[in-house]
Amino acid sequence: MENEYLGFDTLLIHGGDIYDEWGSAVTPIYQTSTFKFKNAQHGADCFAGKEKGYIYTRIGNPTIEALERKLAILEKGAGGIALSSGMAAVTTVYMTYLDKGSHILSTSAVYGPSRGVLESHFAKFGVEATFIDTSIIDNIESNIRPNTRILYLETPANPTVQITDIAKASEIAHKHGILVVVDNTFCSPYLQNPLELGADIVLHSLTKYINGHADVVGGALIAKTEENVQKLRKTMIYMGGNMDPHQAYLVIRGIKTLSLRMEKAQENAIIIAQYLENHPKVERVMYPGLSSHPQYELAKKQMRGPGSMISFELKGGYEAGVTLMNNVKVALLAVSLGGVETLIQHPASMTHASMSPEGRKAAYITDGLIRYSVGIENVDDLIADLEQALAKI
Ligand code: LCS
Numbered sequence: 001m002e003n004e005y006l007g008f009d010t011l012l013i014h015g016g017d018i019y020d021e022w023g024s025a026v027t028p029i030y031q032t033s034t035f036k037f038k039n040a041q042h043g044a045d046c047f048a049g050k051e052k053g054y055i056y057t058r059i060g061n062p063t064i065e066a067l068e069r070k071l072a073i074l075e076k077g078a079g080g081i082a083l084s085s086g087m088a089a090v091t092t093v094y095m096t097y098l099d100k101g102s103h104i105l106s107t108s109a110v111y112g113p114s115r116g117v118l119e120s121h122f123a124k125f126g127v128e129a130t131f132i133d134t135s136i137i138d139n140i141e142s143n144i145r146p147n148t149r150i151l152y153l154e155t156p157a158n159p160t161v162q163i164t165d166i167a168k169a170s171e172i173a174h175k176h177g178i179l180v181v182v183d184n185t186f187c188s189p190y191l192q193n194p195l196e197l198g199a200d201i202v203l204h205s206l207t208k209y210i211n212g213h214a215d216v217v218g219g220a221l222i223a224k225t226e227e228n229v230q231k232l233r234k235t236m237i238y239m240g241g242n243m244d245p246h247q248a249y250l251v252i253r254g255i256k257t258l259s260l261r262m263e264k265a266q267e268n269a270i271i272i273a274q275y276l277e278n279h280p281k282v283e284r285v286m287y288p289g290l291s292s293h294p295q296y297e298l299a300k301k302q303m304r305g306p307g308s309m310i311s312f313e314l315k316g317g318y319e320a321g322v323t324l325m326n327n328v329k330v331a332l333l334a335v336s337l338g339g340v341e342t343l344i345q346h347p348a349s350m351t352h353a354s355m356s357p358e359g360r361k362a363a364y365i366t367d368g369l370i371r372y373s374v375g376i377e378n379v380d381d382l383i384a385d386l387e388q389a390l391a392k393i
Pocket of ligand 1: 085086087088111114183186205206207217218219337
């Protein structure tokens with residue numbers, strides 16, 4: 001298939017898939033842990049890389065590779081690897097490029113565990129980490145050190161929906177020979193392609209929009225160069241963070257409707273963000289589709305749409321947040337995001353409760369902050385649900 005001539009939706013359906021000798025219409029599940037060699041020479045050639053043959057599923061598997069190819073095509077990379085979770089993708093990147101005495105510069109409002117694992121585990125191996133507000137571009141260059149190896153951006157960031165200028169940040173990092181990694185989970189390749197904007201590696205929690213049905217945990221890394229794909233794959237093989245074939249099959253099934261799901265969720269989100277912005281109990285709404293968003297112009301330039309993640313600040317602080325959580329009926333009170341079902345959560349009492357008040361403040365996680373992942377339900381039902389729950393505050 002000549003990928004460059006095909007549209008995004010066609011690639012979602014057909015890109016990278018395997019149509020087997022029996023004429024399967026979808027990529028089959030190769031649910032096998034190991035692969036038998038034709039003979040000793042074949043085994044030797046597969047190990048030596050002289051022949052393309054499968055050896056063992058932790059190293060490679062046809063179903064998993066079909067997903068890897070599809071993701072690489074959609075993100076316009078040289079290749080990719082699929083992993084057991086988004087966090088396996090995060091730690092695989094850190095493991096590959098950080099070593100004793102090196103430094104990583106990261107977005108302060110990054111997904112909690114992407115920061116936590118640096119502070120709790122990588123610090124033990126002598127890795128230094130600094131967390132800054134990368135949405136203020138001038139912060140980047142002044143925090144680069146001679147030992148900085150990775151600039152890690154999450155844009156939009158979780159849960160504040162702050163946006164970093166990927167092109168400008170990459171230009172600064174590359175001047176200093178620093179690798180740029182972008183967590184593209186909130187956008188998916190439907191809304192943003194960081195490699196085209198200058199990044200070196202794209203990271204996804206496939207658990208979110210890409211799978212989209214809240215029934216799989218998975219992760220992926222896509223690199224611009226084959227050299228980096230090979231480096232990341234080597235780490236994955238050694239660390240064992242690979243995906244399972246059945247998991248890959250489900251993600252391939254889920255991704256096919258990515259455009260349809262994201263379009264509908266975004267349509268709902270725009271209406272809900274406007275509703276919330278006009279609600280008397282809401283202090284402010286952070287949504288890239290509203291002109292009040294601090295990086296509204298950048299979002300229009302960098303993303304093909306504002307997406308469907310909304311954060312909003314309640315006037316009543318912590319208590320108001322808990323009351324809202326206890327009264328919503330259509331939105332599910334749950335962590336995670338990017339599925340067809342609307343999810344709501346209160347970071348101060350839930351995901352970020354273990355963070356120190358100072359840490360929360362630095363990451364802009366205020367007591368009345370609510371994160372709302374808009375699904376594809378009828379928007380009138382979602383608004384009626386918010387209306388009755390906000391009335392209880
Ligand atoms: N990156 C981002 C931006 C995320 O939101 C998450 C998970 C991860 C990486 C890690 O992916 P996982 O291992 O869970 O597949 N975000 C979650 C959240 O906001 N609530 O629960 C999980």
